[in-house]
Amino acid sequence: MSTDAIARIRRFNRAVTSEVGALDESFLGRGRPLGAARVLNAIGHGYTDVAEIRDYLGLDSGLMSRLLRSLEAEGLVLTTPHPDDARRRIVSLTPTGEAEYAAYESLSDAQAETILARHPKSEALLAAMDLIATALGRDRIILETVDPNTPDALYCLDQYYAELGRRFATGYDVSLAAAPDAREMSAPLGAFILALSDDLPIGCVGLKGKGTEIAEIKRLWVAPAARGLGLARRLMQAAENAARALSITTLRLDTNSALPEALALYQSSGWVEIDRFNDDPYPDYFFEKTLNS
Amino acid sequence: MSTDAIARIRRFNRAVTSEVGALDESFLGRGRPLGAARVLNAIGHGYTDVAEIRDYLGLDSGLMSRLLRSLEAEGLVLTTPHPDDARRRIVSLTPTGEAEYAAYESLSDAQAETILARHPKSEALLAAMDLIATALGRDRIILETVDPNTPDALYCLDQYYAELGRRFATGYDVSLAAAPDAREMSAPLGAFILALSDDLPIGCVGLKGKGTEIAEIKRLWVAPAARGLGLARRLMQAAENAARALSITTLRLDTNSALPEALALYQSSGWVEIDRFNDDPYPDYFFEKTLNS
DNA sequence: CATATTATCTGACCTAAGTCAGGCAATATG
């Protein structure tokens, strides 16, 4: 019997360790020790400073130096003194190094493709992977203010609309809602805040301003994989801070009773219900919050 | 932008490798190389034959021998010649070895507990882990005929009843359905078949016989984590084989339109709809299949 | 009973990975 939580987690660990080991094996196939391959990949991934790479990979300074030397001997990397401080050194890939890095990347891709190809219901598998990666990396979730027209922002908005379509009995038609234009959700009128977990967009919120002291919160969304981590609250907090920075004193929002978690969040974080303030067809609840100081 | 499938799988890999590495680190904390710790754990896990352990861990015979010697020197294991063949050797843990093994086990448990404690919505996390472990280990799913009163079988039945309760608009009350007694689902009358993935029960099916050439299929269930892998079909096939072995020529089953996947499975695998053959309150569809040869 | 096979062990050897002390050049500081 192995149905209790601890046993299930340990079973998961066993299942993934063999996959992880398989990738190391395929990396070794390129005839280079793993240490050197890791350094090469770190450089290809954008790390340039020797100390930075050492820190990222947790290497001793002596070992790091030797690994760099061996990559240099292979003609894969080039080290040059840092322009500001000649003690530091900058590492970059030669064209050969770029090709080698690309080869490692395609090994990683191939492994991922194999997993994908072996599972017929891949969407469920990917959703489970997102959930686990987000849960394990919850301390590294970062919020970022971006232009609402960036691909990541548009991806979140698409997901948001799809979710409303599933939640509302009548479906959801974006064109019927008053689409806030990007200008109103960018500085200096408003903001659009994205939550990223290891570069995957997992949530967003929009602050739609008109240059007055009243602004609206729009498009609060948290990916299914990130629910239960308190991310919505964190996004709302960030939106409020952004509003304060823009001298906004009153926030409003509209929502729908088909979104009970959202209602509970607003009611538990200082929002008070007010009368309808627009004629959008979808919302049936309206809230306001006064920002202090 | 990292929202495509490949990128999501690679992100998952990154997220879990650090967890996996952390466990290795904590294992090293017991002052023994990982290789020796792995052998000790394999023995603690029930492996006894030297060749078996070597095969399981993928070790060279020379290395294996040396690791055993070092564990012996520490007083953790005892090797004795195999009673049937004195060339082979069986390894067992000394009391000290048992204690050391238990210490490793509790390190693994502690890591699992940490993961669990850090995630508030742990049921979703566990479900995701089950799905991934099952998907990655799909080639190692085994079917086993067991007594329907074993804990694993009862666990599956509980899950099955809970699922019906969620699916049926009216809920599901086990006491209203004609509960098949264990004797009718055991040899020589019938069978109860379990699907196990790395010891976790992920599906079941019952063959309920009365000693005649007609028998019933009951309690076909597949865990959410294992859906989409063709397991239901495999379980049904095994049930049919078990029926043939018992000289049963006709199988019947009842089901409910609230279980469309089940209906589709029966319709696509040679079952034909027949008239109601019992007065159970729940089923509204009845099928029969004639077993050839 | 001689010979082949099997299972494990031993010694010799190798590479990867990592630690540590000290060296050297560039830069910061009193």
Added chain:
DNA sequence: CATATTGCCTGACTTAGGTCAGATAATATG
């Protein structure tokens, strides 16, 4: 400007992990 600090490098050394060629003893086979 003397001295300390910083960033990287080199040499010496250690351990883990693993390969390979026999050695040894037990068992199977003609």
